[in-house]
Structure formats: C-alpha cells, structure tokens
Amino acid sequence: MNAKVWLVGAGPGDPELLTLKAVRALGQAAVVMIDDLVNPAILQHCPDARVIAVGKRGGCRSTPQAFIQRLMLRHARQGRCVVRLKGGDPCIFGRGGEEACWLQARGIEVEVVNGITAGLAGATQCGIPLTLRGISRGVTLVTAHTQDDSPLNWQALAASATTLVIYMGVARLADIQQQLLAAGMPGSTPVAMIENASLPGQRACRSPLYQLLQRAAEFELKSPAVLVIGEVVNAAGALELQPQALDGVALDLVFAQPGTPLALLAQ
Amino acid sequence: MNAKVWLVGAGPGDPELLTLKAVRALGQAAVVMIDDLVNPAILQHCPDARVIAVGKRGGCRSTPQAFIQRLMLRHARQGRCVVRLKGGDPCIFGRGGEEACWLQARGIEVEVVNGITAGLAGATQCGIPLTLRGISRGVTLVTAHTQDDSPLNWQALAASATTLVIYMGVARLADIQQQLLAAGMPGSTPVAMIENASLPGQRACRSPLYQLLQRAAEFELKSPAVLVIGEVVNAAGALELQPQALDGVALDLVFAQPGTPLALLAQ
Numbered sequence: 001m002n003a004k005v006w007l008v009g010a011g012p013g014d015p016e017l018l019t020l021k022a023v024r025a026l027g028q029a030a031v032v033m034i035d036d037l038v039n040p041a042i043l044q045h046c047p048d049a050r051v052i053a054v055g056k057r058g059g060c061r062s063t064p065q066a067f068i069q070r071l072m073l074r075h076a077r078q079g080r081c082v083v084r085l086k087g088g089d090p091c092i093f094g095r096g097g098e099e100a101c102w103l104q105a106r107g108i109e110v111e112v113v114n115g116i117t118a119g120l121a122g123a124t125q126c127g128i129p130l131t132l133r134g135i136s137r138g139v140t141l142v143t144a145h146t147q148d149d150s151p152l153n154w155q156a157l158a159a160s161a162t163t164l165v166i167y168m169g170v171a172r173l174a175d176i177q178q179q180l181l182a183a184g185m186p187g188s189t190p191v192a193m194i195e196n197a198s199l200p201g202q203r204a205c206r207s208p209l210y211q212l213l214q215r216a217a218e219f220e221l222k223s224p225a226v227l228v229i230g231e232v233v234n235a236a237g238a239l240e241l242q243p244q245a246l247d248g249v250a251l252d253l254v255f256a257q258p259g260t261p262l263a264l265l266a267q
Numbered sequence: 268m269n270a271k272v273w274l275v276g277a278g279p280g281d282p283e284l285l286t287l288k289a290v291r292a293l294g295q296a297a298v299v300m301i302d303d304l305v306n307p308a309i310l311q312h313c314p315d316a317r318v319i320a321v322g323k324r325g326g327c328r329s330t331p332q333a334f335i336q337r338l339m340l341r342h343a344r345q346g347r348c349v350v351r352l353k354g355g356d357p358c359i360f361g362r363g364g365e366e367a368c369w370l371q372a373r374g375i376e377v378e379v380v381n382g383i384t385a386g387l388a389g390a391t392q393c394g395i396p397l398t399l400r401g402i403s404r405g406v407t408l409v410t411a412h413t414q415d416d417s418p419l420n421w422q423a424l425a426a427s428a429t430t431l432v433i434y435m436g437v438a439r440l441a442d443i444q445q446q447l448l449a450a451g452m453p454g455s456t457p458v459a460m461i462e463n464a465s466l467p468g469q470r471a472c473r474s475p476l477y478q479l480l481q482r483a484a485e486f487e488l489k490s491p492a493v494l495v496i497g498e499v500v501n502a503a504g505a506l507e508l509q510p511q512a513l514d515g516v517a518l519d520l521v522f523a524q525p526g527t528p529l530a531l532l533a534q
Contacts, residue, residue: 016288017381024283089387092406097396097502112391114284114383120356124379129364131410137419139359140429142405143398150404156426161418162407235364 005072005082005103007096009089009115010038013199017116018042025113029083031075033068037087037224039199046083054084065095069102076108088117093143093167117141119165119226122197126204130163132232138162144169144176158183163230170216170223177212180229185209190233195225206233272339272349272370274363276356276382277305280466284383285309292380296350298342300335304354304491306466313350332362336369343375355384360410360434384408386432386493389464393471397430399499405429411436411443425450430497437483437490444479447496452476457500462492473500 006025011017026032026045034043036055043051052071054063068084075082090096090112100110119141123130130139140160142152145168157164158180169176181187187210195203207215209229273292278284293299293312301310303322310318319338321330335351342349357363357379367377386408390397397406407427409419412435424431425447436443448454454477462470474482476496 011286014288016291017286019278019284019286019383020290021281021283023287091391091396091398092387093398095400097399097499100394100396101502114388114391116286116381116383120359121381124358124381127367129358129367131358131360131408132364133362138407138409140405140407140427141398142429150399150401151428152404153426153428156423156428159420159423160407160427161420161423162409232364235368 003076003079003081004109004111005076005084006111006113007084007086007090007094007100008113009094009117010035010042010085010087011116012088012118012121012197013037013039014121015039015041015044017121017198018045019113019115021113022115025083025111026085028081030080031082032085033072033082034085035087036062038085042085049083069099072099072103073106073108076103086115089115092117092141093145116198118197118224119167119228122194122202122204122226123165123192123228123232125198125202126192126194126228128192128228128232129235130165130228130232132235135235136161136163136230136232139165141165141167143167144172154179155183158185163228163232166227166229168223169227170221170225173213173216173221176227177209180209185229189229190231192228192233193219193221193225194228195222197224197226270343270346270348271376271378272343272351273378273380274351274353274357274361274367275380276361276384277302277309277352277354278383279355279385279388279464280304280306281388282306282308282311284388284465285312286380286382288380289382292350292378293352295348297347298349299352300339300349301352302354305352309352316350336366339366339370340373340375343370353382356382359384359408360412383465385464385491386434386495389461389469389471389493390432390459390495390499392465392469393459393461393495395459395495395499396502397432397495397499399502402502403428403430403497403499406432408432408434410434411439421446422450425452430495430499433494433496435490436494437488437492440480440483440488443494444476447476452496456496457498459495459500460486460488460492461495462489464491464493 008022008025023045029046029049032046032049033052033054054068072082086094096112103110140162144166189209191207191209193205205219275289275292290312296313296316299313299316300319300321321335339349353361363379370377407429411433456476458474458476460472472486
C-alpha cells in the first residue's frame, strides 16, 4: 500500500454507523491510531493492522497532540498506510483540519473520511429531529470545551432560533445554564442530556433549562455526553427512544411528561 | 421480513459515504422509495427490491408529501419492509422527524438511520474543516428554503461566531448576502459555494461575501449547492480540494489567492 494518512471518522460509537469508505480505509491500513472515544469493535475491519491507542481525555493521562502528529508522520514516511480513527467526524471538534494541514505541509498525502457526529446520532436515537419544519430551521453544534480559545457568543446562540447541540458540556453545565438564561433563553426551554450516544449504554434524560443542574445530578450524568437544547426536544414524537438501538431494552416514553427523565427504566 | 419503515440517510452523494447500517436496511427492503437527490448507485445494495422514485424538487413536477407518506403506510401495512432513502441525513432538513411521527402514530415501526449531511461532506472535500481551534468553535446548519415557516434570526447567525452552512440557498443568494451584510457580517468574510457535494461532478468556488452574487454568476452556480461561510474557508490548508474525490481530475489549489474560483480547472 502507498504511504498515506487517512483521518477517519469512526462515528458516534455504534459500529454500524461507520461508512463504507471508512471500512475501505481500515482494510488498507498498516497502522491504526485510535482515540479513546472510538468503539474498539470497529477494529474488526483491520484485523492485520498494528493498533496504537492515542487517546486524549480531559483530566486523565493522555497522549500529547504533537506526539500523535509526529507518530503519524513517521509511519507515513516509512511508507505505511496510516488510519487515524477519531470519534464522530474528524472535522467537527476533531482537530482533523489541523492534522491534515500539518501533514500536508510535510508532503504527506491525507484523505479525510466523514463520520456521523455524536450529537446527531444521540438525538436520533432519542427520537429528536435536529430540524423540524415550523419549529427549527437549523441546528448549531458547539463545544463547551475551553481549551479552544475561539469566542462563543451565547447571546447569539440563544437568539439564533436553531436547535443547539453542545459537546463536552458535562463539566460546564452550570456555566452553560447561566449563560443561556442570561442571554434570554426561556427557562422552560427543553434540554435533552444524552450520555454515550448510539452505544448500548446510551442514557438520556430531559429537563427544562432552569432545572438543568438538579436533573443532571439526579440522573448522575457523566461524560461523554451531548446536550440538545430547543423545542424539538418536546416536539410530538420526539420523546421516544428508538428501542432497537438499545439491545433489547424496551422503552415507551411517548407519554412522558416534560421534565420526566428519559433514562433507561428497564434493566 | 417484518413490516417496518426505515428512514435512511443516503449521505451526500458519494455511494461510499453510506453507513453499514444503511446497507443492512437496504438488504432487508422489499420496497425502496428514493428521493431525487439520492445517487442511484446506492441501489446496488437492494438489487431485489421494488424501487419507487418519489422525488421532490423546487419548481419541478414532484410527488406530494402526503402521497409519499400514504404510500409508505400502505406498503408497511401489507407487511413489507420499506426503506425511504433520503439525501444526507433524514433529520437534517429531511422531514424525517415528521414522517417518523406520522407513521408511529399509525402503529408502524420506524427506524431512522443517520447519514452524512451534504454541508459536511462538501466542506471536507474542499479541505474546509467546519470547526477549527482558535477560528471557529462551532457550526450552524440552516436552510434558506422559505416553505419552512420557522424563523431565522440573521443577526444572531452573523454574530454567533460559528461557521455558517446554508442549504438550498442558490435561488436566494441575493437575500442571504443582503441579510448577512445588514446583520453586520464583514463583506470580506469568505464564502465557499459547493455544488454537487461529494459527487464526481462536485464544483466549488470561493468569494468574499460582498462579491457573492457576481462570483456565483461567473461560476454559473446551480442547485443543489451548499454555502459555507466563515473564516475556516480561508484557513491554512482549507483550500485544497481532496483530489481523490474527483475521479482522477488533478487539482492543486493550495496556493490559490482568496477570491480565486476553486472550480475544476481541468476537464
């Protein structure tokens, strides 16, 4: 195989949400570098590749970004086909843009393969359409992670009339709630908190914005999770988790009252 | 096979951007209802299914939404497994939420399969990361289509500091430009216009916002196209189309000046 780096979106977790192109890239890989949040089940598509874990997770021991980049470069320069597997999509909060640019500047061929992003998959599994005619004409994906130093205008996000999907927000719930309320978003705005989007262990809980902290604490919300904020969360039909996604756990939450946790009640 | 309706995202056009789950759904389908914008190459995964074209396109003869829904219902009630193939993702401007709700209210089992949305794939093929640390901490997807009667707050969209991706905007370029400029977005803001995202016929062109109409006219921009608006369009490395996506057409646009059309120069 030719030397090349593929930056591949592994999707949100469900191994079936991988694209055919990602499968093809994995089949060609001599080296696969895999992030923490990627479901290892996906490695079934590269049984002969050397797999290197290069996870990064807030607060834990992690692999420095510069080291990951140099490692990709070294393997590619040695003539190997490298796949870097990233959770979700490589260019939605995945640093794919930075890595592609850095490698290309060093003469390495790079190809990016899109993946399904966790916010989309999580919402879908909860029966929440991110856009809905007459309710929401768009969707905004943002990260609450503060190592990113680009600005966020909460006032504009609250006023945008788009569904808001917030990644990496679990540690910053108080700030998110306070900023959105201060920006004029009604306290009654429904929020879905979705943990482990699309995985068998997916859990989801709904709350009005003004009760966000209390509900999250009761629910024991943990990372990784996405927040979906907007009227689509309460839209007719939007409250039924897709039962087949949850490994046989039967769910029927269509008639849940607003504010009722959508947690997996059956065990 | 059991009666069921799958609402399946066919992705942006490139048949390799289909998910494994979509392939599985197609393999089970007795009836496949396919939208206009879906690449028919995807039908290779359902050689034995009955295929029904139910396209809708602005300005052309089209299949009424109510008819499509009744058709899905009829086939499902006759015990058939139905796949409704939609361009991109079913719940991002795809009416998936409405259709799922309508069918579920009539006792039909529905499963939604996510797809890669055209705005994401088009940007990736042009080397544009939708988010980029220090430049853009989020991305907003909106439709310019006006049959959707939910509000859009252009002022908020311009102020959000997220990358803006506009679907179905070709017929409304003048309005989009005027609204964003009136909302205070700098005229120098770079815009990428991407036609036929991810398909061999993909074409892309870049313009500062203030020259949008003129450049689009010179480029002869046609539907379907997405607009990507924000500084990521000019980010280092963001201007190189992924050559492998374009069926052997060699492209090297890394050194293009801002404002230079990114059109396929080679034929």
